[in-house]
Amino acid sequence: MTTHHSHNQLPAYEQPCATLLKVSPRYLAGPRSGDASEVLAPLDVAGWPRYCDERFTIHRFAPDGRRCVIYHPEERPCISPRQRTMWRAWARPANGSPMTWMAHWTTSTPPEIIAAFTTALAHEPTHHRTPLYLAGPGDREQALRPLADTGWQGEHCGERLGYHAPDGQAWAHYYPSPEGRNARTELHTEPTWIIGAQAKAYPQRTWHAAFTTATPAYLIAAFLTAMTDPTGLPRNPQSIPTALRDSLTLT
Numbered sequence: 001m002t003t004h005h006s007h008n009q010l011p012a013y014e015q016p017c018a019t020l021l022k023v024s025p026r027y028l029a030g031p032r033s034g035d036a037s038e039v040l041a042p043l044d045v046a047g048w049p050r051y052c053d054e055r056f057t058i059h060r061f062a063p064d065g066r067r068c069v070i071y072h073p074e075e076r077p078c079i080s081p082r083q084r085t086m087w088r089a090w091a092r093p094a095n096g097s098p099m100t101w102m103a104h105w106t107t108s109t110p111p112e113i114i115a116a117f118t119t120a121l122a123h124e125p126t127h128h129r130t131p132l133y134l135a136g137p138g139d140r141e142q143a144l145r146p147l148a149d150t151g152w153q154g155e156h157c158g159e160r161l162g163y164h165a166p167d168g169q170a171w172a173h174y175y176p177s178p179e180g181r182n183a184r185t186e187l188h189t190e191p192t193w194i195i196g197a198q199a200k201a202y203p204q205r206t207w208h209a210a211f212t213t214a215t216p217a218y219l220i221a222a223f224l225t226a227m228t229d230p231t232g233l234p235r236n237p238q239s240i241p242t243a244l245r246d247s248l249t250l251t
Contacts, residue, residue, distance in 0.1 A: 021250045022232030023240065026110060027170045027197040028248060029233040030205055030240075035111030036071050039087065039118055043069060046122035062122070065095040067133060069118055087114055089121060091133045100134055101214040106196075108207040112233055116226030120219050137192070138217035140174065146224040147172060165228075169247065170197040172224060193220060195227070202244040 023029040032038075036058070043060045048069075051059040058071040070088040087105040092098060105114050124131055144163065148154070152163045152172070159176040172195045193215065196208030211220060232251060240248070 020234040024232035038111040042119040120222035143217040143220040
C-alpha cells in the first residue's frame, strides 16, 4: 500500500510534538522552526514596517528609518567561510547617512537570544536627547556584566578581553578597534565583539555573532543576558542530534 504525503507536510524535525524538551545550555539549543517570527515579533509590536525584496530578504525599518533588522532566508557569506549570515542589524543617524554600527548572526544562533537584541533595539527609551542606539559603545563593563555574574572565566591581554563559559562551549571576545574602523566596512574587517558557541561533541552546532565598534553596550548586554540565562529553550526532541545530547541538559 502506498502512502501519499501532502505537499504541505512539515519535515520530521518540524512536526508538532506533544512534549517539547527544555535545552540547556541555551546557546547550544540551535535554530527552530519559526525562528524568523521569534526575532521579528518585537519589531511587530513596535510598528516597524516590513519590506521584502526580490530575493525574499526581509527588511524591517524603524518608523524613523534609522534602525534596521534584516533576515536573509537564503543566507549571506560571512566572515567565517564555514558559516553564513542569516540576520543583520544596523543603525544610522539619519535616512541615507552611513551606518554607525552593524551586527550579524549566523544560521544556528538560537532565535530567542537574537530576539533579546531586537527587543532592546526596538523599545528604545524616548527621554534621551541622543537615542541610546546612537550614543556610542558606552560602558564596556555594562556589556560584560552578564558574563561575570554567571561565572564565565575572563582573560585579559592588554585591551583585548576573552570570556569563556564554564563548560568551554561558548565565548565572548572583545577586540579594541584600530582608529577609523567602523560599520561602513560591512564587517569585512575584524569587528570589536565576536560572540559564539560550538558544541564539543557536535562541531556542526556552531554559530557566532559579530558587532562593530560603535554597537552600544546595552544592546550587547541584552544579547549576553539572554545567552547566559540558565533557563532552557524549548525544542522538538527530533531536532536534537543524538551526538549532541551528551553536551546538553534536557528536561
